Amino acid sequence: MNRLVIIGNGFDMAHGLKTSYMDFINWYWDCRVNSFIEETTKVSEDCLCRLKIKDNSDISCWNVFAFNNSYFIKSLLPKSRYTGSEVVQYIKDNPVTFSIECCRFFETILQSIENRGWVDIENDYYQLLKISIANPNCGYTINELNSQLAYLQSLLVKYLGTIETNNFRNDLKGAMVDYFDTADFSTESTARALDNLGLDYDCPRNSRYYYENRNNLKPERIMLLSFNYTGTAQMYDGDNFELNYIHGDLEHPENIIFGYGDELDKSYQDILDKNDNELLRNVKSVKYLETRHYHELLEFLMSAPFQVFIMGHSCGNSDRTLLNTVFEHENCVSIKPFYHKWDDGRDNYLELVQNISRNFTNMKLFRDRVVNKEQCQTM
Secondary structure, eight states: OEEEEEEOHHHHHTTTOOOSHHHHHHHHHHHHHHGGGGOOSSEEEOSSEEEEEOTTSSOOOHHHHHHHTGGGEEEETTEEEOOHHHHHHHHHTOTTTEEEEEOHHHHHHHHHHHHHSOOOHHHHHHHHHHHHHHOTTSSSOHHHHHHHHHHHHHHHHHHHTTOOOOOOOHHHHHHHHSOOOGGGSOTTTHHHHHHHTTOOTTSOOOHHHHHHTGGGGSOSOEEEEEOOSSSGGGGGOOTTEEEEETTOOTTOGGGOOOSBOOTTSTTHHHHHHTTOGGGGTTBHHHHGGGSSHHHHHHHHHHHSOEEEEEESOOOOGGGHHHHHHHHTOTTEEEEEEEBOBOTTSOBOHHHHHHHHHTTOSOHHHHHHHBOOGGGOOBO
16 A cells, blocks of 8 residues: 655745745845846836836936945844835835836735735636636736746746755654554545555454554555655655656756646636637646656556645645545545644644545545544644
8 A cells, every 4th residue: 555645835834945925925026126236227127017216206217226225224233134025115105206017917916915924826827817718808918927927937946946955854754654544544445445455354453453464554655746846855755755746846947837727617618618728828737748747646546545645735726636636536545634733722724624625526535535633643
């Protein structure tokens, strides 16, 4: 019997990496502000945002603005600078002197950060794509939206290349290689799973029986299915491990997949019916065909019964097509989420299983296969 470990962004964050989309957007503003010293006009722009010094201002260009403000030094002792986000907020707070114009996509991203404190760029892209289909006069074109997503992808690859970690987590590695706990198995899969492990379903399954047969409870194969682009998962590779970067990795940026993957959404058929390939440019299901990663996953799923561990993946709708394939597969024995617990006692187990439920079309199967909170672990 095998184990599939689904790794998401929370896995990187659990290693101290600032890999959230909000961290990425903060880095983007830092880069924009740092570029002011090279800007000799009153306009600083890219396909996401246009920053302008108004004509009635005494400031002749962004370069002058940067030097006149001493590179936005917050304090001399200790020497520190204002962040790019703080500088941009200052610009927003002075509309008489400055103006900021953002494309609809980037404006939606910034509103998500402001209103919710987090953002899902891929989901925001998909929602705007659906709006453009329903309303051709929405103020942006599909080509513009695709170009903006491609630009964000290139920036994200650049940003992630600036961060790394060697913070190995022994507890996570221990969980990955740990013996199977038969109490985790779904009722409809227990007999088949025990048979695959060489255990007798009709024997009294007490602690002594499992201890005597504990070698049977070791995972034969372990696949780390990483949805991240960073190399963090590589630190956990081992003898019976397989590493699958399903969305590509930083070492091969040409194969990175960044888009949407929700074929279960009611609007997806409408997208197909439009017969416009630009609408499918960033569909993950199509992009999976560019490498063997997806086929390697299918081969793993079909090879033997497997248990799913979820480490740091939110199980949101942007990966719903692939997660549905895994969660409702006939060989899936159970799904065990590792959840986050904050210092004040709150945790995200309920939110996580709510997200997991949306990846099922069979809710009876969902209730049977997801491991209850009492048997799950934090990470």
